Amino acid sequence: MTAGERLVLASASRVRSWVLENAGLVFDVDPADVDENAIKQDMSSQGVAAEAIAMTLAEKKAQVVSMRRPQAWVIGADQVLVLENRIFDKPADMKEAASHLRQFRGRSHDLISAVCVTREQHLVWRHTETVTLHVREYSDTFLEKYLSKSGNSLLDSVGAYRLEGLGAQLFSRVDGDYFSVLGLPLLPLLGFLRGQGVIAL
């Protein structure tokens, strides 16, 4: 078994791959085909808390991939954005991205990131982390500039922003872990994998 067969990321997110790669991990990417928005909306309409929704989605992704990769340590992850009890999905197009960003303006929202690991179809570890982001009262001119400069890359994120680019100008304050903003609470995950001997001490 190669190192790549031992550790699998069950997510199509380029940002999550990038976070793990940068940290020096060797892994395969094998995205789970899960209808995230349907599950999110169904659970949300039943009044399930956002944290539980994020974890359920992370677990579902890991379980699906664990069925075809039973020997591997499979990482599932999900991120949910909550503004005043309402869950926001990834915007479908630039028009929706603009609408979401306008609703975030002048308010605070939470990004809840869930990460878990399965092996032989068993859930062996899970962790959630919440970051609170304070969006400033930016001008319509700034929003237009932001949308035109960022383009479709915004559609990859639940918040329609990337803190590490021009998106930083959307915020007055960010309270919480940087890796969790990116959608993967990296340090707790590394701690777990280290304890299992999957990555070196």
Next chain:
Amino acid sequence: MTAGERLVLASASRVRSWVLENAGLVFDVDPADVDENAIKQDMSSQGVAAEAIAMTLAEKKAQVVSMRRPQAWVIGADQVLVLENRIFDKPADMKEAASHLRQFRGRSHDLISAVCVTREQHLVWRHTETVTLHVREYSDTFLEKYLSKSGNSLLDSVGAYRLEGLGAQLFSRVDGDYFSVLGLPLLPLLGFLRGQGVIAL
């Protein structure tokens, strides 16, 4: 006067330039020639608190550049690392980087980032931010791998690490603002510049 003449970064740090550029700012880089280590050691031996040392250095850099660029908004910044009341300077060579990292192992330290703005040689704004980083009990094997993979790039940072690369594996937890880890509390700085009309609302 062009936008670049309005805003000047009085720091040679490539990471600080990168943070400002990524956030979409237009500015000149004009590093102040200040003997940082001498000032740091002198103040430290007099028992001056780390936060005051970082701010003094940030102000000195901004003042020096403000003399030759009186019309500009000049950004000065500095970062100090404190472990159990001892201030660590940037390592001079890889041997010292290894020694510092060994002293950080299994302990927590603070990164204190100071940023200020001068105009017409007057200090018009300042801010400090502290981040606490918890270094895990990594193995000697990991340290060797880290040093050989990272090379001289480690000498650019007071901590001899970069959280955004393999350096993430050094830590069990990071409490505080990501931009401050990089040496520039970006969001408060943007807020000040916006209030002065230096950057758009």
